[in-house]
Amino acid sequence: MSPTKAARATTPKKPRANGTRAAAGPYAQFMARAYAMETDAAERYADFADQMDVHNNPEVAELFRKLSSIEALHAKRILEEMGWKQPPRAPLAWDEAEPPETTAHTELHYLMQPYHALQLALRNEQRAEQFFARIARARKAPPEVRRAATELAEEEREHVRLIREWMKRVPKPEKDWDRDPDPPGLSD
Amino acid sequence: MNAPAIAPALTAQDFKSDYKPVWCPGCGDYTVLASITRALAALQLRPEKVAVVSGIGCSSRIPAYTTCYGFHGVHGRALAAATGLKVARPDLTVLVAGGDGDGYSIGGNHFLHACRRNIDLTDIVMDNHVYGMTKGQPSPTTEPDWKSKLSPAGTGLREFHPLVIALAAGANFIARAFSGDPSGTAAVIGEAIRHPGFSFVEVLSPCVTFRPEQRAWKEAVHPASVAATDDPARAARRLMTDDGFNTGVLYKGTRPAYSAAAGKTTLHPADLEKDFAL
Amino acid sequence: MTDATVANGRVESVSAALAGSGGAGVMTAGNMLLEAAAQAGYFGLMTRTSGPQIRGGEAAAMLRVSTFASDSQDDRFHVLAAIDWQNVNRFASEIPLGEASLLIGDPAQGEPPEAFLKSGARYVPLPLKALAKQVSGGWPNMVALGVLGAVMGLPEEALERAVRKSMKKGGEALAAGLAAVKLGMAEAAKLERSFPLALPRAGAGRWLISGNEAAGLGALRGGVRFVAAYPITPATELLEWLSPALTKVGGTLVQAEDELASINMILGASYGGVPALTATSGPGLALMIEALGLGVAAELPIVVVDVMRTGPSTGIATKTEQADLNIAMYGLHGDAPHIVVAPNSVADCLAATQWAAGLAESLQVPAIVLSDQYFGQARAIIDRPPGAPASGKRLLAQPNAPAYKRYALTESGVSPMALPGTPGVTYTADGLEHNERGTPSSQASDHLAQMEKRARKLESLDCGEDWATLEGEGDVAVLTWGSCTAPVREAFARARAEGIQARLVSLRLLSPAQPARLAKALEGVKRVLVVEQSFSGQFQRYLKAEYDLPGEVHSLRRPGPLPIRPDEIHRTLKSWSRP
């Protein structure tokens, strides 16, 4: 997704629910979780951008920074929608080791190219979509939660589509993109 | 309007310095850093009340990446430095962090004695089964048949089993974590910090540069199937038979932590001079 | 670079640097360029510099190719080519340029950093990446290799042979490499500036070797068959070279758990009769000090190669400095006479290490070899080093020698050592002060007698001509050591061309000091310049403590890692020659 499209996709809508009523209920819990997902993703992308800066890969750094600000925007929008003045405490447990929209650190490579970064982002959006879709389908979940999950799943689906388009616009890496003829540096 | 839980005063980000790590992208240590900062935030500690002490190695660069007080000492001596610090300043939360070479090889002897002394420290060893910083030599936890320039035929030596040794030497808390699971690692570190005495956390943290095959660790790790025991004999049996990928808190001892004999005298050095007076 | 060119616009020496981020392959290309220079019959030296990142960091290969042998860096670089400019500005002080220099960069990677442009060097944009793309499977570093090879006038066959040698797998990669090099050479032909080298001097049997490898080879030649060590930059390559090499000569290498262990392991091996060595750098040497004292007291021969890096503490692990002199000379507690030897060229790393091993064995004493990162990690094309004379042997006790005393007070101080397994002469090696038999003793008389014995051993050392490298004449002398020697020598060559004479004294045997020999070498000298790479002037203090220096003494010094360049020394000599 291009930054402008991303911005459009994340323009705040009207608050989804009456904040007071939602404060401690399952709906607020659900939105807090969604918020944690977005912030975690934003922080991780920002981390990645820093890593790419340090390792002389400015192009991918910029891309990660862009992805980070998109996720941060999503998080901010949740705060606004819920009318929360302060961020909710992040729940620590997820089905997997990390939240669905977060890339593991070990996926990175210092010679990676924008295409790789988008591949990672694509997988994140897909996982997020599945995560919300599962909740949307869950019979036991309160209707309010299911409704919100359906909406969020829809959004993530849109992100998947946008990233796929974005990927068409960046060159595909050649097969030996990670070739480095020199040995690692040394220190200390 | 209130959020579901009151927001913490400090977040993990507040424990992260703006000094950017030199670690290879992909290195497991990034997530260990994230786990430590999360654990400190979850415990609501203040950065200035926490000291992170390390030796030398890739992983040992960690203190400067936090906003805590840091001590980046010399190779292998982190536990010794931390021991001095904690005894002198029991008010601080002291974390020791470093690699398997630093912690088990050059610092192996200090490891034994730190376990035995049972000072209230948390020792986090980022184990990648290799010397990262010096370009890929075998460490004490390296598999006997892993080949490198310095050991072209492998070491042929049995791996060191840090958890069993920690137990035998008297560590009061023994856990294993996996860097790829930051919340799990953060939870374990948090518990280790809270537990009195010497807490030892071995974190499997892949070195993607010299051991890229360790990326597959995420498939190998599995949470411990039973809760932590406080019985050293049972813990010994469990640790001796575990496959090295069992994660979680494995032993929680009940030994009281070391405390320096705090004198209650109020003498002034000048008061002692009289002993010499004729 | 110097401005000296020979008649037909050809130069005697070219300095070239190739920089870029990780993945660009600058070291690989640099190594090929050095190999090509060797193939073409030139001398050469390659050093490197890099950022703190383990992967993906900025790096530069720095080469000097010349018609004469030299371990010195030149004053400036003739050409700097960069595959990209990411953080390459950090190397500005290590890659000095001048107005006559050439700056080559890919315009797609942006402008060269101001730090280089302000030198006045001519900037020539060259689309290295786009050029590489013209070849299927082509890489910019190979194009750059062609460019630099052509700029220094290396023949195409030499470059081709170098590429073939390093891409042994052949196939498409080799074809692409060769094509990219050719393309680079064609591009270079269009440049209006180049620095073609004069024809090389004929020479057969040259070597391409690093100081660390040379030291490793010297150790083996000196009889070393046991090595225990703990990895540390910049000594690791010495160990990595020795590990398989030792196996080949029937020796063993043990990776110890730390330096406390490694030095004690080699003491044990030596006690068992096997000549033993460890290699380390400053932090490791600091850890070994206590056990070095044990070696002195128990009279166990061992060799410790210290590949010096920037200190104190962890310092700058990958960069050079001459500041471990104090600890090597004076770090041991008690009065502990031992040997300190310093190689003064890459090639000399071989001879000096071999010599140290022999001295250790024949005098039954620890020997420290002070190499440094510059020598250790530099790769140099050198004339085949001459075979050193047969190494010293340990004086051994005979089986059942009557009334055997391990620490007998002999005239030379050296007493026969019994090796475990030898019947009738068992003893205990001890760091406790002892009597002649080796029995611990706290008697003042035993302490004095054993101190004198240990000191006598070093006094009996006959170093012949090996204690220093002496060159030139005149009433000005430059005293230096180690890797500062080559720039001094080069400054002398320039001064000589202007009719200025001076004496070079480069000390190789630092302990025991040779005051009588130095006094003789400095006879008639009125001014002394001490050149060293240490902030506090450790070498000068050492000279003041151990020798009487004639006339005025000046110091030219700087801490690592920036080298002292020939021009600085030359300028001092010039200013002194004016009345």
Ligand SMILES: Cc1ncc(C[n+]2csc(CCOP(=O)(O)OP(=O)(O)O)c2C)c(N)n1
């Ligand atoms: C006394 C001393 N000896 C050796 C070294 C070189 N050295 C630096 S880090 C290191 C080992 C690093 O391995 P590890 O502790 O496992 O950490 P990692 O880099 O893998 O995180 C060594 C041998 C040193 N700095 N000091």
Ligand code: SF4
């Ligand atoms: S070398 Fe290995 S341990 Fe060191 S930073 Fe790189 S990946 Fe991490």
